[in-house]
Each structure stands twice: as structure tokens, then as C-alpha cells.
Amino acid sequence: MNDASSDLIDRLRAAVPEARVLTEPDDLQTYGKDWTRQFEPRPLAIILPRDTGQVQAIVNFANENKVALVPSGGRTGLSAGAVAANGELVVAFDLMNNISDFSASDRTVKCQAGVITEQLQQFAADQGLYYPVDFASAGSSQLGGNLSTNAGGIKVIRYGMSRDWVAGLTVVTGKGEILELNRDLVKNNTGYDLRHLFIGAEGTLGFITEATMRLTRPPENLQVLVLGLADLTNTMDVLQAYQQKLDLTAYEFFSHQAMGHVLAHGDTPAPFETEAPYYALLEFEATSEAVMETAMALFEECVEKGWVLDGVVSQNETQARKLWQLRERISESIAPRTPYKNDISVVVSRVPLFLSEIDAVVREHYPDFEIIWFGHIGDGNLHLNILKPETMDKTEFFSRCATVNQWVFDIVARHGGSISAEHGVGMTKKPYLRFTRSETEISYLRAIKQVFDPNGIINPGKLFDPE
Amino acid sequence: MNDASSDLIDRLRAAVPEARVLTEPDDLQTYGKDWTRQFEPRPLAIILPRDTGQVQAIVNFANENKVALVPSGGRTGLSAGAVAANGELVVAFDLMNNISDFSASDRTVKCQAGVITEQLQQFAADQGLYYPVDFASAGSSQLGGNLSTNAGGIKVIRYGMSRDWVAGLTVVTGKGEILELNRDLVKNNTGYDLRHLFIGAEGTLGFITEATMRLTRPPENLQVLVLGLADLTNTMDVLQAYQQKLDLTAYEFFSHQAMGHVLAHGDTPAPFETEAPYYALLEFEATSEAVMETAMALFEECVEKGWVLDGVVSQNETQARKLWQLRERISESIAPRTPYKNDISVVVSRVPLFLSEIDAVVREHYPDFEIIWFGHIGDGNLHLNILKPETMDKTEFFSRCATVNQWVFDIVARHGGSISAEHGVGMTKKPYLRFTRSETEISYLRAIKQVFDPNGIINPGKLFDPE
Structure with missing residues (x-):
């Protein structure tokens, strides 16, 4: 580290004395990257604030000193949205993992940005409720990152994206202003909904520091069906047939090759003997006998029409988990390749x-x-x-x-x-x-960035290059 | 009309020859206001475009001639968001009421902004599907207006607001640029979601000209329960008890006084003899016997706890409709007052x-x-x-x-x-x-308005005053 950097970090420590600052090479390596490996991490330093006020102090410092900031959550991103490759100061949310203000009647709970996805899922379960956004990295991804990338996952067909579970947000804009967005209300039609602008912005407009999240009732008696499909187009035929009569909680797909890797990986058995080029995994709540009967009648119908070659339905929770593994273990099984x-x-x-x-x-x-x-x-x-x-x-x-x-x-x-x-x-x-976005659209995105971050200090070079 | 106005209108006709222009005093009165009566309508003229291109031509004309534009849908608004009280040119969407591009597998349909809410509901029903956003003005409100105000209504607890049903939008910004927002995708994390910025913007950023709307499966066997509550706080006790075990499609409330007006209005009988200070109306899908049993057990529990004084459950569709009238006819019955x-x-x-x-x-x-x-x-x-x-x-x-x-x-x-x-x-x-919004927040709203409508020609003076 040169003298100028060292002096800057000293002043940073003085400006935000309550936050933790890391400068060891190991920390710079760890906090400077996400799950992508395309860019070499090269951050100036890492700072870990403990509350929204400290985040604001960091942004003010950054504006005064023209230091670029990179937000860092669980660092499970797959697009290098949280990589610090150009001497940026990384703002990591590990020390902001408080869950508070649970309300049973509102079914809401306030989370700091560093709350781990699984921590929120577990909290919900402890209250007899459910946080439905789920994906492979739930054990390490942080809520702030989930919201900044509007994370989806395996239950979108029924429960939507992360966006759909946000009652309110606290953000610090690139200008260093704290905004309380939407006040956790279900209904609030009072001008442009800035909450939805920050969700999915990949931390380029400012930092999400807190979020009030909605919870829901847990699903009941989930059943899993794995079907072998005769042809690719049958994925749609089957989807449509089932959706007309049942509310699916998941509808996943994988090719025979994909399943081959999972089977070779060991520990997960084939769903049935018949070979099929493609497979669909369906999940739904079997809230009554009638629902199961409908599901089985639909299965017969799909076989008769020639869409489905074979199928299996989970007989118990263990088997349901085994069937899910056919889909969930694909990434892991192909990782060595x-x-x-x-x-x-x-x-x-x-x-x-x-x-x-x-x-x-x-x-x-x-x-x-x-x-x-x-x-x-x-x-x-x-x-x-x-x-x-x-x-x-x-x-x-x-x-x-x-x-x-x-x-x-x-x-x-x-x-x-x-x-x-x-x-x-x-x-x-x-x-x-x-x-995906037209040049005209991108010009509006740039103009919006300019409104919230006129000095271009917040996660620059992500989404688009600075002008 | 003075000469300058008359000349302006002539040039408007020449600039957008395919659109219809109205200048008769009756038309100015009709199209210049919404359901509020606080402001005297005083529009310059009314123009009715037939497609997005004509809307763009109108916006270009307005920018060149510094003419203010006011969007006009079904004019059922209750906040004077679509009132032209200051010599504005009203852009009315009555001629843009086309429904097209229905896709059964996507469960989506494209609507021009002038499509009437009921027209979309009926279209969905004809396809064996359901458009769940519903409210008293469904027979005359237009989709463009619904989206611009993010309309809610009586099914929000289950189905959300209008915002939640928009797969994609076509808009013409205040700068006269056409944007296709979100491409009707379920999942699309490619930068700021401008779709959510235009929804609820009350036509102050530009015009929504087309929307691709999502449909869903129709609810099954809806049951209505009206409960007499002992006390105001019991509304929450009952809500929480039911929500833990059932997915409600509606949870409405009215006071004894409110019901009194409906009963005096005639034609709707009291739900039961017991008098209660407050009433709750619950609706849910009775998809099986078990669901009905749960609902009845909850009712017993609520009575035992002293929250509920009396109650009635609909025995058939006619009775369900009668029970809904207790809530739906309130506005109508108090209108003369x-x-x-x-x-x-x-x-x-x-x-x-x-x-x-x-x-x-x-x-x-x-x-x-x-x-x-x-x-x-x-x-x-x-x-x-x-x-x-x-x-x-x-x-x-x-x-x-x-x-x-x-x-x-x-x-x-x-x-x-x-x-x-x-x-x-x-x-x-x-x-x-x-x-509801802080001064700082409002300053960001103003800055966003400036990005999309730098000349301030789109619905000026709505939401906030021009600076």
C-alpha cells in the first residue's frame, strides 16, 4: 500500500470510528470478489459498518474524497456485481445481521442488509411462517445482495421474485441521503415507488441497509412429481395441463445429460427405469385427497397424449428430497468440468x-x-x-x-x-x-444513476460503464 | 376559443391527422374531469389517438409547442389526477381499446391503454382464466388509468395491486421516446425496472399506451362469511386466526353505521339479527370439505374467545352476492349525503x-x-x-x-x-x-420527473407543483 492509500484509510477510520476496517491481503482477496472468477480482486480496503448511520458516513467520506465504493453481501453473485477490481473501498455488511420488529399480524420482519437468506428462512419457520425465496446459495447469500439482484430461485412460479416480498426499504443514496421507502405498507399510492428502483439496481444507486420483509404461511404437504418427457415441446403441454387445475409451487426442467451427471455423482437414484430426453419436476401442495386425485388424473392424461413417458410421485418427505436432488445437484455435479x-x-x-x-x-x-x-x-x-x-x-x-x-x-x-x-x-x-435493453432505455438508466449518484462513486462500472 | 388556440388546434390536426380531435363545449366538460368535482374543467381540446405512434406524435407536438398534456382514461379517478383545469390538451384513450396476442401458455394478453377493466375481466373469463383486480368502477375505468394509479380494490389481500399483474409496458416518455419495458418476461434482471416507475406515476412521466397483463386461474367455490365483531381490535384477532389456516381472497370491514345506510337503501337484508358495532366480511376458496370444516372451527373459536358475536356463511352464490352487497353498496348508499x-x-x-x-x-x-x-x-x-x-x-x-x-x-x-x-x-x-414522503424523497421524485419530462409538459401540477 502506498502512502496516499494509507493516509486515506487513516482518515476513513477517523471519519467512521465505529466501523471495522480490514486491510490484510487475505481479507482483500476474500471481500474483493464474488463467485465469479473472471476479475482479479484489488480493493483499497474493506469497511464493515454496523448501522445505517455508519453507511451514510462512509458514503459522505467517499463523496468528499472521490473514493469508489463496492457493496459486498454474501459474495455469491454470478455476474461480478460485487467485485472490487479497481482499488475500490468494499462496504461489507457482515456486521449488520440483525433481525427485529417481527409483527405477527402484519407478517413482517425487519432485517439488516447482512442477514443471511437461511437465517431469515429459519426465523420465519420459528414463528410458524415461511420466507419463500430459496436458492442454492441460501446458506451464505445476504438479503441486501438478494434484493440488489432481485434474486429468484426455485419457487418463483408460485411466490415470485425477491422484489415481491419487500414491504419497505431503508437506503443510503449515492448522495449520502437516507430514504425510508414505502413505510412497510401494503397499499401506498403516493408517487413513484423508489423501492422498486433500488431492488435489482445491483447497488449502483446507493446501499440498501435495511428491509422489512413479508412472510407467509408455510406450504402444506408438498408433493413432488418427476416426469420423463417425450419431447421438448411437451414441457409446455404438461405445464399448461397442470396449471389449469393446480397451483404449482415449482416447475423445473433438466435434460437427460444433466441428470446423467447427478447420477454419476452418486447417492441419488434415477427416478424410474424409462429413459427420456427431458425431465420435468413438479411440486404442489396436496391440501386434500381431491388435489392428489387431480394430479394423478392429469398424469394419466399426459401419458395418454404421449407427452409423458413415465413418472414417479414422492411417497414421503425423504423421497421428495431425493427427487429434488435430481435437479438441485446438477450445478454441483458439473462444477469439476x-x-x-x-x-x-x-x-x-x-x-x-x-x-x-x-x-x-x-x-x-x-x-x-x-x-x-x-x-x-x-x-x-x-x-x-x-x-x-x-x-x-x-x-x-x-x-x-x-x-x-x-x-x-x-x-x-x-x-x-x-x-x-x-x-x-x-x-x-x-x-x-x-x-435486452434498447439504447434509449439505457440512456434513461444512466440518467437515473446520475440522479442518485452524481459523483459516480457507488459501484461504478457495474451494469454500464461510466460515461 | 381565441385565434391562437384555434391556430394551435389546426396545427395539431395537421401533425396527427389520424387522431380524432374534439373541441365542442360538451366534450371539453366530459373529458376534462374525473369523478372528483373540486376543479372546473377547462381543457384546450381533446385528442383521441389510435396507436402508440400517434401518442408519440402528440408528445412531440406538445414539446415543440409547449402545450401541457393530460392523460384521460375512464375518468373514474378520485384525486383529480386526470383533470384538465388549466387549458391543457387532453389525450383520451377511448379509441385504443384493442385486446390482442393472448397466449394460453404464458397466460398473458396485450391490451391497449383504453381497454375497460371489465372488458379485460370478461376476456379472461372467456379463456377460462381470471383477471383478479376488481373494484366498483370496473365497468368504466380503463387499464391505462388503473396502471397509472396502481389501482387496488377488493382482492388485494390475495392478488395484490394492479402493479403485480403487469408483464410488460409500452410507454411514450415526456421526451417523446417509445420504450418497451420488460418484454413480458417473468424473470429479467437487467438493470433498473422502469416498468415499476411508470406504474403509479399518475401519467406524470409519460403515457402508458399498451400493457401485457397476466391472467390466472379462476377461484373455485368462493365462500363468503360475514361476522359481527364485539370490538374494533377483534378485526385483527379474527384476521390473524383465519390467515394462519386459510388463504383469504378478501377481508373487508364496515361499521354498523355504514351497514345502516345500505339496509335503509333497501333490497339488501341484514346478515343476522344480532347487532354488532363492526362487521368483517371474509372470502375464501372452499376447495374441499376440509377447508369448510377449518373455516367453521375457526368461527367457533372466534365466538368462544368473545371476538365474534354472530356470523353467517353463504349457502349459495346468490347469498354470497347478497352478503357482498353489504360492503359494496356502501358508497352508493351514502352518495346522496x-x-x-x-x-x-x-x-x-x-x-x-x-x-x-x-x-x-x-x-x-x-x-x-x-x-x-x-x-x-x-x-x-x-x-x-x-x-x-x-x-x-x-x-x-x-x-x-x-x-x-x-x-x-x-x-x-x-x-x-x-x-x-x-x-x-x-x-x-x-x-x-x-x-407520507419526506422532503428528500420528494426531491428525488422531482429529479426523476425531470429525466423523463424535461419540458414539464406531461400532466403538470399533478403529484407536485412544477418548480
Whole structure:
């Protein structure tokens, strides 16, 4: 560290004496990155505030000293939205993990930004309630990060995105002003809803420091069904048939190849003997015998129509968990193969055509690549994973994947889809933003950024480059 | 009309030849106002575009000629958000009422801004689906207006606000730029969600010209329960007891006085003989025998605890409709008494205290005023109606109500509530915005307005005054 940096950090400590400041190389490595590995972390220092007031003091310091700030939650991001690669000061929320002000009649609870997703889920369960946003990184992701990326996950089809569970927000804008947004109200039509502007902004307008979250009643008697599908288009036929008669809590999808990796990984048995090119996993609340009968009648109907080749329904909770593993363990089982990940979406009805077009393009140009498809097909969200051939060099693989990206995003754009369904834009998807948002739209995004962060000190270079 | 105006209108006709222009005094009266009667309509003219391109041409014309524009939907607004009192050009959406692009697998449909709420509800029903946003003015309110005010209504507790049903929007900004927002995707995390900025903006950022709306499966076997409550706080006890075990589709509330007006209005019988100070109306889907049994067991429990004095459950659809009339006909039955309306909200748990404080203040200072309480208590939204004493002059009555307003909003602010839960701010609530949004927040609202409408031509003077 040079003298100027060292002096700056001394003044930072003096400006926010109650916050913790870290400068050890290990800490800089740890707090300077997320789950992406594309950028080398190089933060100035790490600061851990304990409350909203300290966050405000940090932002004021940053404005006065023209220091760029990067927010850091559980660092489980997949788009490098929380990576400090350019000497930024990292503001980490680990010391702000308080849960308070639970109200049983409002079914709300106040969380500081550093509350871990699982901590909130557990708190809800302890009150006989349920926080329904769930995904693989629930054990380490923090609420502030979830909200800044509007995290989705495996229950979106029934419960929506993180956005849908926010009753109120406390934020510190890039100008250093504290705003209390929406006052935790269910109904409040008094001008532009700034809450929804901060949710999904990837920390580029300011910091979310506290959130009042809504909880709901826990689901009852969840049943899991895994179906082997004859053809890709049958995913939609089956979805539509079930949705007309049941409220699904999940509708997931994976290819035979994807399941193959999970089975090879061990410990998870195949759902049935029949081989199918694609599989769907359905979950619903079996609140009565009648619901189970409806589900079974629909199954018969889908088999008769030739959409479904075989299927299995969970007989108990253990089996339900085993069936979920077929879907949930895919990422883990392919991790050793250095997968190149894309997180794309289209409107649900376009999924089959969209998927086959991308599949065809990638297979044609890269016959040596193994492609693994899975995703939240009930909401049009597909995870495209390209596995590195064992013999191929990592650099060559990623550079060839970048070429693939261009084609994939061309197809995304042609189908009016999104280049980032739930992972956000950060730095890795920044070059592709224009495939989903028009240049005119992006000019408005920039102007809004300017309103909240005129000095450009809050997470600069994420979402779009500074002008 | 003077020569300058007449010349301006000629040039407008030339600039947008495909749109219809109205200048007759009757039309100016009709299109220049909403359901409020506080401001005298005085529009320059009325223009009725047929598509988004024509709306863009109108905005361009307005920017070039510095003409203020006022959007006009079904004109059922209750906050004068769509009133043209200052020589504005009214842009009315009556000719843009096309419904298209229905997708069964996506459960979405595209609507032009002028589609009537009931038209969309009927369209959904024809497809075996359901559009759940519903309120008294569904027969004449237009979708563009619903979205611009984020309309709520009687099913919010289960289905949310209008905001929650928007898959995508086409808007023309105040700068005359067309934006396609969100591409109808379920999942799309690619930067600030401008869709949510336009929803509830009361047409001050630009015009919503088209919206892709989500539909859902229709509710099954709806049952209605009307309960007589011993005390105000019991509204919350009962709500909590039921919500723990059932998904309610509605939880409404009205006072004995409110019901008295409906009964006197004729045609609707009392729900039971027992008199109670307050009543709650609950609705839920009785999807199985077990659900009905749960509902009945909860009723017994509420009676035993002394919360509920008496109750009735609908035996068939006709009776369910009759029970709903007890709540739905309140507005109509008090209309002849020139009610002064307030639409306020707090978090649900504060409702009893909040309500008694306001009730006490109004009763103390205005013992000659009759106060009628009703509302969507399940989401903290209360309608406070003060009835004009028969002998009191209208002007005196409204001026005294304005004094009441100040006290009411002081109490709203103290409880962290909203001065407009679902009606919006428009002109009538504009002086009170600061009771719900801080001055700092309002400065950001103004800055955002500046981004989308730098010349201040789009619905000026609504929400806040031009600077």
C-alpha cells in the first residue's frame, strides 16, 4: 500500500470510528470478489459498518474524497456485481445481521442488509411462517445482495421474485441521503415507488441497509412429481395441463445429460427405469385427497397424449428430497468440468423453440462441447451450461465460449428475451446489456444513476460503464 | 376559443391527422374531469389517438409547442389526477381499446391503454382464466388509468395491486421516446425496472399506451362469511386466526353505521339479527370439505374467545352476492349525503389504534358530522367518509373537512401511514404528500420527473407543483 492509500484509510477510520476496517491481503482477496472468477480482486480496503448511520458516513467520506465504493453481501453473485477490481473501498455488511420488529399480524420482519437468506428462512419457520425465496446459495447469500439482484430461485412460479416480498426499504443514496421507502405498507399510492428502483439496481444507486420483509404461511404437504418427457415441446403441454387445475409451487426442467451427471455423482437414484430426453419436476401442495386425485388424473392424461413417458410421485418427505436432488445437484455435479454459465429467459411459450435454436447452433459449431440444460422452465428461465472438454485449455475454452455468447444473445434478442434472468448484469453481462435493453432505455438508466449518484462513486462500472 | 388556440388546434390536426380531435363545449366538460368535482374543467381540446405512434406524435407536438398534456382514461379517478383545469390538451384513450396476442401458455394478453377493466375481466373469463383486480368502477375505468394509479380494490389481500399483474409496458416518455419495458418476461434482471416507475406515476412521466397483463386461474367455490365483531381490535384477532389456516381472497370491514345506510337503501337484508358495532366480511376458496370444516372451527373459536358475536356463511352464490352487497353498496348508499372521502392506510397491526384515534378526534370536534368507516382492512386500507349534515351548506362543509384533513393526516404521519392508499395523489392530495414522503424523497421524485419530462409538459401540477 502506498502512502496516499494509507493516509486515506487513516482518515476513513477517523471519519467512521465505529466501523471495522480490514486491510490484510487475505481479507482483500476474500471481500474483493464474488463467485465469479473472471476479475482479479484489488480493493483499497474493506469497511464493515454496523448501522445505517455508519453507511451514510462512509458514503459522505467517499463523496468528499472521490473514493469508489463496492457493496459486498454474501459474495455469491454470478455476474461480478460485487467485485472490487479497481482499488475500490468494499462496504461489507457482515456486521449488520440483525433481525427485529417481527409483527405477527402484519407478517413482517425487519432485517439488516447482512442477514443471511437461511437465517431469515429459519426465523420465519420459528414463528410458524415461511420466507419463500430459496436458492442454492441460501446458506451464505445476504438479503441486501438478494434484493440488489432481485434474486429468484426455485419457487418463483408460485411466490415470485425477491422484489415481491419487500414491504419497505431503508437506503443510503449515492448522495449520502437516507430514504425510508414505502413505510412497510401494503397499499401506498403516493408517487413513484423508489423501492422498486433500488431492488435489482445491483447497488449502483446507493446501499440498501435495511428491509422489512413479508412472510407467509408455510406450504402444506408438498408433493413432488418427476416426469420423463417425450419431447421438448411437451414441457409446455404438461405445464399448461397442470396449471389449469393446480397451483404449482415449482416447475423445473433438466435434460437427460444433466441428470446423467447427478447420477454419476452418486447417492441419488434415477427416478424410474424409462429413459427420456427431458425431465420435468413438479411440486404442489396436496391440501386434500381431491388435489392428489387431480394430479394423478392429469398424469394419466399426459401419458395418454404421449407427452409423458413415465413418472414417479414422492411417497414421503425423504423421497421428495431425493427427487429434488435430481435437479438441485446438477450445478454441483458439473462444477469439476469448469462450466461456462448463461442465465437466460424468454416468455414461457417460446421456451421450446428458443432452446432448440440455441442447442442447434452450439452443437453445430462446437460438436466437442457438452451442453447441459436445466432451469426454472415454469417461468421461462433456462440455465445453459457448456462443459469444458477435458483436454481443452481453460483460456481457449473461455475465449471460444465468448464467441458462443454472441450467437446465444443474438437468439435471445430475436426472441425478445433477457440476457440475465436472475443473476444480474454486473461486469460479466455488461457488454451484452443492449441485447435486452434498447439504447434509449439505457440512456434513461444512466440518467437515473446520475440522479442518485452524481459523483459516480457507488459501484461504478457495474451494469454500464461510466460515461 | 381565441385565434391562437384555434391556430394551435389546426396545427395539431395537421401533425396527427389520424387522431380524432374534439373541441365542442360538451366534450371539453366530459373529458376534462374525473369523478372528483373540486376543479372546473377547462381543457384546450381533446385528442383521441389510435396507436402508440400517434401518442408519440402528440408528445412531440406538445414539446415543440409547449402545450401541457393530460392523460384521460375512464375518468373514474378520485384525486383529480386526470383533470384538465388549466387549458391543457387532453389525450383520451377511448379509441385504443384493442385486446390482442393472448397466449394460453404464458397466460398473458396485450391490451391497449383504453381497454375497460371489465372488458379485460370478461376476456379472461372467456379463456377460462381470471383477471383478479376488481373494484366498483370496473365497468368504466380503463387499464391505462388503473396502471397509472396502481389501482387496488377488493382482492388485494390475495392478488395484490394492479402493479403485480403487469408483464410488460409500452410507454411514450415526456421526451417523446417509445420504450418497451420488460418484454413480458417473468424473470429479467437487467438493470433498473422502469416498468415499476411508470406504474403509479399518475401519467406524470409519460403515457402508458399498451400493457401485457397476466391472467390466472379462476377461484373455485368462493365462500363468503360475514361476522359481527364485539370490538374494533377483534378485526385483527379474527384476521390473524383465519390467515394462519386459510388463504383469504378478501377481508373487508364496515361499521354498523355504514351497514345502516345500505339496509335503509333497501333490497339488501341484514346478515343476522344480532347487532354488532363492526362487521368483517371474509372470502375464501372452499376447495374441499376440509377447508369448510377449518373455516367453521375457526368461527367457533372466534365466538368462544368473545371476538365474534354472530356470523353467517353463504349457502349459495346468490347469498354470497347478497352478503357482498353489504360492503359494496356502501358508497352508493351514502352518495346522496355528499361524503367527504379519505383513502388512508397504515400497517395492518396499527389499524385498530389508528382508527380509534381518528374517530375520537373527528367526533370531538365535529359532533354534528356522521362518520362512516369501511375499507380493505386486511391490507390496512381504510376509507373514512364524512357525511354532510343535511342542513349544512356545501361550501362550509368542505371547508370544515379541509380542517379535519390536517388532523387526520397528522395521525396518519404519526402512525407512518399513507395519505393515499389506492386513489393516488393527483391534485386533491398534492398538498399532503409530505405527510407520507419526506422532503428528500420528494426531491428525488422531482429529479426523476425531470429525466423523463424535461419540458414539464406531461400532466403538470399533478403529484407536485412544477418548480
